[in-house]
Amino acid sequence: MSKIKCRSCGKELLYNSISDIPTFPFCSDRCKLMDLGSWFNEDRCIEEPVTNETLEDHNE
Template identity: 60%
Template structure:
């Protein structure tokens, strides 16, 4: 029987067929949702408001000509 590590909880579990495992490669629907939620959370965290300092740097870059 093939075995697999759940990417979320690292639990090793066995499966007979991927068809029988709609949450593949996760062990459960819960782990699938947790992993997806963590991914989305991280994505939102990367996006931060632009600071005035960064803005002025962009303006300077655009004004320079050679």
């Protein structure tokens, strides 16, 4: 049996297969939607590394 913590609330989840948890890697639909809301509100984002090329692109 494997375990993982919910990425939203931290609740520990036990599972044999990922299919055991329909909302994987979250414990519930609520936590899943809270995470999605964080992305929509831009509280979470994927930032690209700053390179000379990206700096030049933004200065043009």
